[in-house]
Each structure stands twice: as structure tokens, then as C-alpha cells.
Amino acid sequence: LLLLDEPTNHMDLDSVEWLEGYLREQTSKLALVLVSHDREFLDRVCTKMVETEYGVTHSYPGNYRSFLKLKGERVRLATAAWEAQQKEIKALKADVSRLRNNEAAAATVRAKERALAELQPGGDKHMPKPFTARARFGFRFPPAPRCSKELIELEGVEHGYGGSTLFSDVDLCIERGDRIAIIGPNGAGKSTLLRLILGTETPRRGRAEVVAPNAVTRYFEQDQANALPLDKTVLQTVQDASASTDHTYEELRALLGKFMFKGEKVEDKLSLLSGGEKARVALCRMLLEPSNLLLLDEPTNHMDLDSVEWLEGYLREQTSKLALVLVSHDREFLDRVCTKMVETEYGVTHSYPGNYRSFLKLKGERVRLATAAWEAQQKEIKALKADVSRLRNNEAAAATVRAKERALAELQPGGDKHMPKPFTARARFGFRFPPAPRCSKELIELEGVEHGYGGSTLFSDVDLCIERGDRIAIIGPNGAGKSTLLRLILGTETPRRGRAEVVAPNAVTRYFEQDQANALPLDKTVLQTVQDASASTDHTYEELRALLGKFMFKGEKVEDKLSLLSGGEKARVALCRMLLEPSNLLLLDEP
Numbered sequence: 001l002l003l004l005d006e007p008t009n010h011m012d013l014d015s016v017e018w019l020e021g022y023l024r025e026q027t028s029k030l031a032l033v034l035v036s037h038d039r040e041f042l043d044r045v046c047t048k049m050v051e052t053e054y055g056v057t058h059s060y061p062g063n064y065r066s067f068l069k070l071k072g073e074r075v076r077l078a079t080a081a082w083e084a085q086q087k088e089i090k091a092l093k094a095d096v097s098r099l100r101n102n103e104a105a106a107a108t109v110r111a112k113e114r115a116l117a118e119l120q121p122g123g124d125k126h127m128p129k130p131f132t133a134r135a136r137f138g139f140r141f142p143p144a145p146r147c148s149k150e151l152i153e154l155e156g157v158e159h160g161y162g163g164s165t166l167f168s169d170v171d172l173c174i175e176r177g178d179r180i181a182i183i184g185p186n187g188a189g190k191s192t193l194l195r196l197i198l199g200t201e202t203p204r205r206g207r208a209e210v211v212a213p214n215a216v217t218r219y220f221e222q223d224q225a226n227a228l229p230l231d232k233t234v235l236q237t238v239q240d241a242s243a244s245t246d247h248t249y250e251e252l253r254a255l256l257g258k259f260m261f262k263g264e265k266v267e268d269k270l271s272l273l274s275g276g277e278k279a280r281v282a283l284c285r286m287l288l289e290p291s292n293l294l295l296l297d298e299p300t301n302h303m304d305l306d307s308v309e310w311l312e313g314y315l316r317e318q319t320s321k322l323a324l325v326l327v328s329h330d331r332e333f334l335d336r337v338c339t340k341m342v343e344t345e346y347g348v349t350h351s352y353p354g355n356y357r358s359f360l361k362l363k364g365e366r367v368r369l370a371t372a373a374w375e376a377q378q379k380e381i382k383a384l385k386a387d388v389s390r391l392r393n394n395e396a397a398a399a400t401v402r403a404k405e406r407a408l409a410e411l412q413p414g415g416d417k418h419m420p421k422p423f424t425a426r427a428r429f430g431f432r433f434p435p436a437p438r439c440s441k442e443l444i445e446l447e448g449v450e451h452g453y454g455g456s457t458l459f460s461d462v463d464l465c466i467e468r469g470d471r472i473a474i475i476g477p478n479g480a481g482k483s484t485l486l487r488l489i490l491g492t493e494t495p496r497r498g499r500a501e502v503v504a505p506n507a508v509t510r511y512f513e514q515d516q517a518n519a520l521p522l523d524k525t526v527l528q529t530v531q532d533a534s535a536s537t538d539h540t541y542e543e544l545r546a547l548l549g550k551f552m553f554k555g556e557k558v559e560d561k562l563s564l565l566s567g568g569e570k571a572r573v574a575l576c577r578m579l580l581e582p583s584n585l586l587l588l589d590e591p
Contacts, residue, residue: 001443001502002027003486003511004034004588007575008041009301010568011591012186013329015550019591020044022433022579023471029436030584031443032471033489034591035482037305039064040331046473050464052480054131057462064473078130085119085127092116142245142290144321148212149175151293151323152197156206159189159196166192170206170349172342176292179315179324181338181356186552188344190327194219194295197325210293218291220283220299227282230271234261234281237270241288258310259284260303260478274567277302287314296326300333301568306477312336331356346423370422377411377419384408434537434582440504441467443585444489448498451484458484462498468584483513486587502585510583512575512591519574522563526553526573529562533580551576 008016016038023032023045036042042049042064049060049067058074060067092112099105099112118125152174160166166189174180174197182190195201196208198219210217229237238252256266259280270278279302294315300308308330315324315337328334334341334356341352341359350366352359384404391397391404410417444466452458458481466472466489474482487493488500490511502509521529530544548558551572562570575591 001030001439001504001507001509001584002032002034002586002588003490003509004032004036004575004586004591005483005486005511005513006036006590007034007512007588008036008038008329009590010552010572011329012552013183013331014185015552016041016329018550023586026433026436027471027586028469030439030586031466031468032586032588033444033466033474033486034472034586034588035474035486036588036590037300037303037308038330038332039305042473042475046471048470048472050472050474050485052459052462052474052476052482052485054480055457055459056131057459057464059464064475067475075130078127082127082129085125089116089119092119142288144292144318145214145216145290147176147214147216147292147322151176151210151212151215152208152325153211154196154206154208157196157203157208158205159192159201159203165347167344167347167349168205170344172349172351174323174325176323177320178340179338180326180340180342181334182325182327182342182344183334183356183359184344187554190344191221191297193342193344194221194297194325194327198295212292215293216291217293217295218286218289219295219297220286221297228270228278228285231269233267233269234273235266237281237285238288241285245288247288255284255288258307260307262479292322294322294324294326296324296328298328299326300328300330304478305475308333348423367422370419374419374421377417381408381411384411433579436584437506437508437582439468439506439508439584443468443502443504443507444500445503446488446498446500449488449495449500450497451481451488451493451495457496460497462500483589486511486513486589490587504585507585508583509585509587510578510581511587511589512578513589520562520570520577523561525559525561526565527558529573530577530580533577537580539580547576547580 007019011019020041032045034046044063046063047061049062049064051058051060051067051071058071060070062070092115096109096112096116099109102109117123120126121128150173152172154170154172157170158165158168170193182193184190192201196203197210198217199209229240232240234256235252238256242252253266256262261277261280270281273281283296283299299311303311312333324337326338336355338355339353341354341356343350343352343359343363350363352362354362384407388401388404388408391401394401409415412418413420442465444464446462446464449462450457450460462485474485476482484493488495489502490509491501494500521532524532526548527544530548534544545558548554553569553572562573565573575588
């Protein structure tokens with residue numbers, strides 16, 4: 001039984017795709033319940049969606065896209081039924097009013113009044129009004145300062161560290177209105193490219209600079225949260241950032257709500273916030289400051305689905321007068337926001353027009369054509385070598401041999417016509433995870449569950465059965481109770497009413513939440529921690545190093561003490577360690 005809370009935060013695209021494959025393949029013998037804002041991840045992993053919203057919980061079979069269709073159809077039917085009932089209520093009221101003073105119709109009036117009572121609140125046939133879509137959030141962001149069309153130029157850029165080269169021969173021009181994503185596997189240099197653009201690093205060769213003299217740049221990276229004024233509150237921080245504007249208190253509170261700070265949370269000192277909360281404050285503050293060039297490194301980490309969708313809309317609408325360059329592992333976010341993809345992989349950088357789905361098609365076509373051209377060249381080289389070998393001892397053909405040798409030299413490494421072998425897809429990562437302990441078919445039952453805090457109710461009348469083989473996502477806006485449902489399942493909280501429990505007597509549960517990283521052995525290294533977790537298995541040192549690579553710990557990084565790691569790095573170690581321990585129920589909160 002796996003309970004996962006946001007398991008994909010702090011992972012790159014390659015690692016997320018590997019985790020998707022693992023969860024699909026491993027869960028035939030276990031149950032998985034997760035919370036995630038990564039819509040593509042939900043699409044590829046989950047077979048059932050449980051949405052909690054407006055205090056009501058609904059279940060839908062299928063993945064996230066199926067949920068959107070089924071929810072839309074449910075809301076449409078419920079709205080039609082409610083409207084029909086409203087017409088019936090109106091007609092009954094009109095009949096009662098018309099016949100009330102007619103003594104001959106007294107029995108008819110009483111019958112209609114009884115029917116009316118059944119349809120109104122408290123009656124057995126009453127239908128509550130379906131919840132409508134939340135009103136679209138509007139906010140007057142500061143206008144982007146006017147700037148030149150061309151903002152950034154990279155020309156012949158090569159860069160790396162020590163003896164390694166991350167990329168070479170990078171040529172890129174970024175103009176006003178561009179929305180560009182930098183993508184590639186972990187360690188390929190995505191964040192490095194942002195720092196070269198920003199000017200905090202200088203390339204080994206070539207030129208990388210902001211060329212617009214009137215460019216006003218804002219850069220978001222998660223670690224910049226440490227530069228916040230820790231002695232101030234959340235609200236004071238955004239009020240300071242908006243000091244040069246005429247935003248009202250109410251507008252700033254509404255904006256903070258979009259960044260998941262509501263109620264008394266806005267009065268918290270920044271020193272008391274988690275790393276993810278600080279990152280959200282930093283991003284919110286940044287968007288309040290005028291700019292015409294945004295550089296964003298993983299902006300959607302620590303945000304819920306509602307907030308991510310709002311940010312998508314903001315970036316699409318605001319970037320006509322500015323340029324945007326971002327790094328993200330959220331494929332749906334890349335699809336909805338970006339108009340150009342720049343991939344850095346194997347030390348080579350390629351640009352593709354369009355969004356992420358377009359990139360997948362165009363890259364596949366480029367690799368296919370490059371492979372066909374390389375294979376044709378290999379045949380030509382083989383034929384030339386055969387001709388030279390056959391004619392070498394024929395004096396009459398000496399001139400022909402020299403011509404073929406010159407042609408051969410042109411096609412081989414160092415020659416002007418040489419084509420390097422195209423990079424093939426990376427080998428699929430395989431790892432022998434511990435087998436899931438055998439368990440009963442039904443693992444979790446929630447029956448008539450109601451829960452909330454203080455005077456508020458998060459949800460009520462929740463009925464849910466989770467069986468071995470299920471892959472379920474819990475979705476909904478911030479504050480709707482997604483993580484709370486996981487804790488009810490886990491048993492760390494007890495519902496106000498009803499029953500929520502793991503019913504399989506042989507269930508072995510693993511629960512991932514970001515804050516559990518604080519329970520790690522901080523005096524040990526990354527490698528020692530996973531070696532301890534795998535002590536009861538026969539995994540080799542090489543296998544554990546390969547697994548750590550999938551969790552973005554490579555080279556000397558595996559020897560770092562946990563006490564020196566960032567919050568995100570600790571979360572990755574916690575998730576890696578958890579997957580090394582046998583289980584048949586996974587609960588993951590933003591893994």
C-alpha cells in the first residue's frame with residue numbers, strides 16, 4: 001500500500017517518466033493512492049480519480065483526461081436536472097397560488113403543497129444546486145516596461161565544469177513575445193543555461209548576454225527563497241513589493257490566495273515557512289515587480305492544480321510584451337504555456353517550434369532522418385573502402401584510388417562531409433524492487449466519512465473502496481482536503497463521522513509526504529541511507545548508484561551528508577529509501 005503526496009516535485013522529466021513506468025508496472029500487486037498537481041503524471045499512472053471540492057467528494061473511473069470529461073458530463077446532467085426541478089417548483093407554486101381560494105380544489109392544493117415540500121430543501125426529492133465553476137481570478141499586474149524586440153542572444157556558446165562539457169555550439173535568439181522552455185535530462189545544463197543568460201556565469205567560449213539596453217529581468221529559482229526578508233510576514237512582503245502600485249489590500253489578499261496563502265496564513269513570519277512556502281512567496285513577489293524578461297526555474301513546484309492553471313493563464317496573457325524562458329518537468333504546463341522548446345542532451349542543443357507535444361513529434365522525425373542519412377553514409381564509406389582495397393594493387397587505377405581515398409577522408413571523422421552517429425534513446429532503466437507482500441484484494445475502506453477542522457467541513461458522505469491494483473489520484477483545489485484524506489487512510493487522523501481504515505490484515509503501508517524528510521538520519525550520507533534501507537536485499541553497489549542517479553544524485557553528490565541537502569533533495573532521498581522497502585500500499589503526496 002503506497003500513499004504518495006506530490007512525489008514528482010524536485011524530479012526532472014527523465015526521472016518522472018521512469019517513476020511513471022515503475023508505478024504502472026509495480027502496482028498490479030499493491031494499491032497506490034497519491035496527491036499530485038502534475039496532470040500528465042495523473043494521466044499516465046492513475047486508473048481512478050477522487051475529487052474533493054466544495055465539501056463534496058466524487059469518484060471517477062479512468063485517468064485525469066477521463067475525469068475532465070466525466071465531471072463535465074456529471075455537472076451538465078446535474079444542472080439540467082436541477083433546472084428541470086426549478087421549473088417544476090415554479091409551476092407547483094403557481095398552481096397553489098392560483099387554486100388556494102378555490103374550496104373545490106382544496107385536496108388538489110394539499111397534494112401540490114406536499115409535492116412542493118418534497119422538492120424543496122429538507123424534502124426527500126430535493127436537488128441542491130450544482131456547484132458552478134469558480135469565478136476566473138483577475139489581477140492588474142504592473143505593465144511590462146517597453147523594450148527592444150531582441151532581448152537575448154547566445155552565439156557559439158560552450159560551457160561545462162572541470163573536464164566535462166555540458167553543451168557546445170549553442171546559438172539562440174530570444175525575442176519579445178517568445179515563451180521558451182529549456183528541457184533535457186538531469187545534469188544536461190538546463191539551469192546552467194538560465195544562469196548564463198542572467199550573467200551570473202560566463203561561458204567557456206562564445207557569447208551569452210541580454211542585448212536589450214532597456215531589459216528588466218526577473219529570475220526565479222527555488223533557492224532564492226533564502227534571500228527573502230525572514231523577519232516580515234507573508235502579507236508585508238507582497239505589500240512591500242507592490243509599494244509603487246495602487247493595488248488594494250483586497251487585491252493582494254486575493255493574489256496570495258492563488259499562491260495558497262489564505263486566512264491567518266498571510267500573517268505568518270517568513271522564518272516560520274517551509275521551503276516550498278518560501279518559494280511561493282518569492283514567485284508571488286517577483287510577479288508584482290515590473291519586468292520584460294522572466295527566467296523561471298521550476299515555477300510550479302509547491303503549487304496546487306488550481307494555482308498552476310492560473311499561472312498558465314497569466315503567463316500566456318502577460319507575455320505578449322515580454323519574453324519568458326523557463327525550466328519545468330510539468331509536461332501539461334509546457335504544452336499550455338510554451339511556443340518553443342530548446343532541448344539540451346548529450347552535449348548538443350536543438351530548438352523546436354511549438355509546445356511539448358509538437359517537440360516529441362519533431363524530435364522523432366529529426367532523429368529518424370538523421371539516422372537514415374548516417375546509415376546511407378556508412379554504406380557509402382563501406383563501398384569506398386571496398387573499391388580502394390580492390391584497386392590498390394592496380395597501377396592503371398592509381399588516380400581512381402587517390403580520388404576515392406580523398407572522398408573517404410571527407411566522410412570520416414574530421415572530414416567536411418562527416419556525419420556523427422545520431423544519439424539513440426537512452427537505455428531503459430531497470431531495477432529489482434522488493435516484491436510486494438501478498439495481501440487481500442480490498443485494502444482500504446472509507447464509509448460515510450465526514451471531516452474538517454474547527455467549524456468548517458472539508459468533505460462529507462465519502463464512500464470509497466480501494467483494491468489491490470488500483471492507481472488512484474486525489475485532486476481538487478488547495479484547501480479541499482486532499483492530503484487530509486491520505487492522513488485519514490493512514491490513521492494519523494480520525495474522521496468526525498464514519499469509518500476510514502486499512503482493512504487488509506496483511507497490508508504493508510509506505511507513506512510519502514515532503515515533511516517526512518525531516519525524519520531522515522541527518523548524520524549519514526545519501527549513499528549510506530539507501531544502503532541501510534536495502535540491507536535485507538542483495539542489491540549491488542552499482543545497482544544502488546544507478547537508482548540514486550534516477551533520483552538526481554550522481555557523482556560525488558552521493559557522499560553528501562543529509563544535513564547539507566536542500567529540502568527538495570531530502571524529499572528525493574526519502575522517496576528513494578521508501579521504494580527500497582517492501583510494501584503493498586503506497587500513499588504518495590506530491591512525490
